[in-house]
């Protein structure tokens with residue numbers, strides 16, 4: 001699948017079929033994460049594959065916006081080691097997460113990024129999963145075959161792009177024709 005097509009068509013999926021995810025697909029998602037860019041190639045990440053239903057249910061029970069972890073056959077917990085990339089770990093790990101979401105989509109899987117970092121239950125995730133103190137729990141990602149279709153919206157390009165300096169509005173047609 002073309003990368004741009006995956007970027008446009010991927011949506012957050014929160015309902016899943018009762019169908020296991022092939023281990024190769026999980027590994028492919030993590031391989032995609034491994035090849036994400038990171039500052040100084042610091043690779044400040046670690047991933048925990050959680051399949052155990054009782055653990056997923058425990059995590060779901062403490063996260064008010066992560067109830068779908070109980071129903072996705074796989075949850076990937078994304079950790080960051082800030083010591084490895086003190087300034088940029090959030091950026092580094094964000095790139096790895098997006099690689100996972102896009103690869104999952106290209107493999108026919110649904111996924112959802114569930115924020116954990118800075119929430120009151122980050123410590124609880126660490127306790128349940130035996131995560132050493134030095135790590136931050138950035139997010140959980142659900143993975144499973146989608147049981148629904150979703151749409152989403154984005155603000156127009158003109159509202160989020162300036163030309164040459166802040167506030168000079170993009171005019172798409174002028175830009176395309178080289179006038180802007």
Ligand SMILES: Cc1cc2nc3c(=O)[nH]c(=O)nc-3n(C[C@H](O)[C@H](O)[C@H](O)COP(=O)(O)O)c2cc1C
Nearest residue numbers: 010011012013014065066112113114115150151152
């Ligand atoms: C940092 C971050 C945290 C998010 N946390 C949650 C969450 O806790 N629960 C959830 O269901 N979705 C979560 N999402 C998914 C967003 O709600 C979703 O990406 C957004 O609404 C756009 O929809 P789309 O992904 O289908 O395009 C999160 C996304 C990001 C990037």
